Amino acid sequence: MKNQIKIILNIILYIIFIQLSTVLPKNDRNLNASIKTAEMLAKRGDSDNAISIYLGLNKKYPNNIAIIRSLKTLYKKNNKYQEGITFFQSQLKHEPKKAQSYIDLGEFYFLNDQIDESKKIWNDGVKRFNSKSFYRNLFSxxxxxNLDKDIGKLLLSGRTKFGNSFLTYEAGSFYQSRQTYDKAMDEYIAHLLHNKNRENLIQRRISRMSDDDDANNIILSKLLLISEKEPKIFLSLLADFYFQQQNYKEAFDTYRSWHKIGKWDQRKWLSFANNLRREGQYLVAVDTYNYFLKNSKNSNNTGRALLGLAKTFEDQVIPINKNNLIPYFFDENVFFKDSFTETTSISPVHLENSLSIYDSLLFSLPRSPLLAEAYFRLGEIQYNILQDFDGAQSLLKKALESNPNKNLELKIIEKIIDVNIAQGKLIQASEFLVRKINPNNKSVLNKKKILISLLNADIDSAKNIIQIELKTITPNDTYFNDLIELNDFLKQYTEKNEPNQATGFKHFLNAEFLIRQRKITEAISELGHILDKYPETSIVPLSTLRQALLLKKIQQYETALKLSLELENTWLADKSIILSGQIYELHLKDKEKAISRYMKILNEHKTSIYAEPIRYHIREIQTLTVK
Structure with missing residues (x-):
């Protein structure tokens, strides 16, 4: 059945072919139909009949480039080189001024191993058509x-006629594809010498070339040599190459050399600084931003550099709980989360110098959202990293006065409240909040209202606001879970109407207030006071865990360990065991005791939600020990 269908299709195609070969199309619709028929025949492998249709069409439409291109493709694909020669000879005879026919005829001579004839017809074309386009086509x-010698002669002839930059980019690409990197670099350098606006294009080509390790020494030597002769053009290219090779200090020094000879490209400098930051090269990035800020005259770019510098500081922040195996306390709850930076890799000298430049330049910028964000970032650095609360307060107020957008304005307001709290000024924080709260930001600022009430030990007010919030927000709100957790927390520790319970809980909240003021030692003492004076209150296990975590934070590991061991018979047993294991593992460097502690979770607290993570961690330790 299939064979019969094939035979029928072939008969239909043959009838169409016969009709088309005897009666040529009379309009474009017939022309398109004929071309489609020829394409169909070519796809089916019937190249002879396809060629016959195209030849018939060529007689009717001799200037139709698509028909000529299709014939050329079919002749080459089916190795019909002699037929191709005959066709393009007829093309030249019919229209001797058609330059492309010289190129095509020469190519078929070449494919047919008639080398002398190919060179003759190409040379005739060069003589007849003294144009760049003919040279470009011939170069292709x-x-x-891969006619290297002919390329060399063509380039020499072409550059004599059209100038030394002619075909430099094309020749560079050719030599690069042949891995002849020295010649490729010579061509790219020549191209850039005559086309100074093509630096990005050449930089991308060199970047690809450097993927081959064999090319790197050649690239470097060529760029060093030409940079001495033409520093204004090539030093930035050399700097970019150093950056790509991860020689970041050399890249920075080269950019400075470029500037010293009078070249200053703010866009390139800013891009370079941002790329250093993304690569984690913070010291060089800070130096680059500072250099830019000292020399930039554009206020908009200065603002961008200030933000980049702030981000560089922020990127180096390492949170204290980074290595915690589990969330021991309410680590991610907004009402308990510690916003201060514990450690950073920022050099104090770099930070001091940079902040001095940063602060002085802010006064030169016009009021704008960019300036507002710059003040805000600097205020965050003063608050989070340096704990300079007065300095942070001043900068954040300037941010608020600098026309911030709505989202940034809300962030600034929240941060000013945090700084007031850190300064121990709960009344000022509350008054500021009342002045700034409105229907648009009420849902966000109400959480600050709850926090202030808690830290002020105004439990009833906090509860009332929580209940109002729970009626208005949905589970999709960002702090819904935090609010539920806080609500349960307050119910657990404030429902018993006993004086000691209430007093103990207030001491706990006061400790949280002291933590917010960065008074860690005083907070530890306050939590210790609960254990000493109110040992029977329900808050004791949680306050003891909080005390142990703070002691660990200030590196009093033995005392922290002692407290964590005292919690084994409480509802926090699993957390306290894991904490003791982590102290042994990371701080006291005793892996055997650490594993022993972790094993207690698997043996005695199998239902703990932390059992599986701890099982996995034990395997990790044992694997590392074996290695």
Whole structure:
């Protein structure tokens, strides 16, 4: 059945072919139909009939480039080189001024191993058509067939006629594809010498070339040599190459050399600084931002550099709980989360110098959202890293006065409240909040209202606001879970109407207030006071865990360990065991005791939600020990 269908289709195609070969199309619709038929025949492998249709069409439409291109493709694909020669000879005879026919006829001579004839017809074309386009087309043919000597002669002839920059980019690409990197670099350098606005294009080509390790020494030597002769053009290219090779200090020094000879490209400097930051090269990034800020005259770019510098500081922040195996306390709850930076890799000298430049430049910028964000970032650095609360307060107020957008304005307001709390000024924080709260930001600022009430030990007010909030927000709100957790927390520790319970809980909240003021030692003492004076209150296990975590934070590991061991018979047993294991593992460097502690979770607290993570961690320790 299939064979019968095939035979029928072939008969239909043959009838169409016969009709088309005897009666040529009379309009474009017939022309398109004929071309589609020829394409169908070519796809089916019937190249002879396809060629016959195209030849018939060519007689009717001799200037139709698509028909000529299709014939050329079919002749080459089916190795019909002699037929191709005959066709393009007829094309030249019919229209001797058609330059492309010289190129195509020469190519078929070449493919047919008639080398002398190919060179003769190409040379005739060069003499007849003294144009750049003919040279470019001929260069494409020579490149395709790797005719190195002919390329050399063509480039020499072309540059004599059209100038030394002629075909430099094309020649560079050709030599690069042949891995002849020294010649490729010579061509790219020549191209850039005559086309100074093509630096990005050449930089991308060199970047690809450097993927081959064999090319790197050649690239470097060529760039160093030309940079001495033409520093204004090539030093930035050399700097970019150093950056790509991860020689960041050399890249920075080269950019400075470029500036010293009078070249200053703010866009390139800012891009360079941002890229250093993304690569984690913070010291060089800070130096680059500072250099830019000292020399930039554009206020908009200065603002961008200030933000980049702030981000560089922020990127170096390492949170204290980074290595915690589990969330021991309410680590991610907004009402308990510690916003201060514990450790950073920022050099104090770099930070001091940079902040001095940063602060002085802010006064030169016009009021704008960019300036507002710059003040805000600097205020955050003063608050989070340096704990300079007065300085942070001043900068954040300037941010608020600098026309911030709505989202940034809300962030600034929240941060000013945090700084007031850190300064121990709960009344000022509350008054500021009342002045700034409105229907648009009420849902966000109400959480600050709850926090202030808690830290002020105004439990009833906090509870009332929580209940109002729970009626208005949905589970999709960002702090819904935090609010539920806080609500349960307050119910657990404030429902018993006993004086000691209430007093103990207030001491706990006061400790949280002291933590917010960065008074860690005083907070530890306050939590210890609960254990000493109110040992029977329900808050004791949680306050003891909080005390142990703070002691660990200030590196009093033995005392922290002692407290964590005292919690084994409480509802926090699993957390206290894991904490003791982590102290042994990371701080006292006793892996055997650490594993022993972790094993208690698997043996005695199998239902703990932390059992599986601890099982996995034990395997990790044992694997590392074996290695």
């Amino acid at each position: 043919i020579f490149s395709r067939y």
